[in-house]
Amino acid sequence: MEHSKKIGLFFGSFNPIHIGHLILGNYILENSDMEELWFVVSPQNPFKDKKSLLKDHNRLDMVQLAIKNYPKMRASNVEFSLPVPSYTIDTLTYLKEKHPDYSFSLIMGEDNLGSLHKWKNYELLLENYQIIVYPRILGEEKKDEVVESLRLTVEKHENIHQINAPIIELSATEIRNMIKAGKNTRPMLPPEVFDYLDGSSFYK
């Protein structure tokens, strides 16, 4: 049988991409059988607050800058030309058609696993794709018993693979707030992304 290249997909708005995303992407490449890791930049979601969301191409530019020295990482703009809001199952179906020789897996934080049962066609997603789940610190809301029990049901599925990646408590929201307040974000951002933002008026 022909080998199908294993691709891990990491979806997000990456507004901006930060070192938490990079550390995790690198961990997965170094500790799983994924051969490539694609950062799939989600377009502007009409149901979310757009005020501080940079344009698609700016967020894609930053991902490209951040990964330029990581040969196994790619930036994907596949969702830019698909209907919004982007449903992961639709993106996966499109990617599978476009790259029939690749095998795609989903990379997801433990926090998102709690709401997976609300995603479009989540049963289809679970049946057809491997989902790699990494640990996050769960907030009070996520600890809710009902969510927790649903999470456990999904967790038992054979396509869910939990990995022991390091927890980096950083968020793009925190970084945007710091930039707005004139604080230094250099250690939280890949150097090229820091320079890109430093020379612009973004988030200020």
Ligand SMILES: Nc1ncnc2c1ncn2[C@@H]1O[C@H](COP(=O)(O)OP(=O)(O)OP(=O)(O)O)[C@@H](O)[C@H]1O
């Ligand atoms: N520090 C982190 N460590 C691991 N995963 C993260 C981290 N921050 C975000 N993620 C995950 O990365 C994906 C893309 O993240 P996203 O671009 O939404 O970043 P974010 O930092 O959570 O952004 P925001 O604060 O704007 O909501 C999401 O699945 C999110 O759960």
Ligand SMILES: O=C(O)c1ccc[n+]([C@@H]2O[C@H](COP(=O)([O-])O)[C@@H](O)[C@H]2O)c1
């Ligand atoms: O497909 C769905 O129904 C669906 C519902 C919610 C979230 N997602 C995906 O999960 C990613 C992270 O979601 P969020 O809400 O944490 O930004 C987002 O980029 C989407 O690709 C997908």
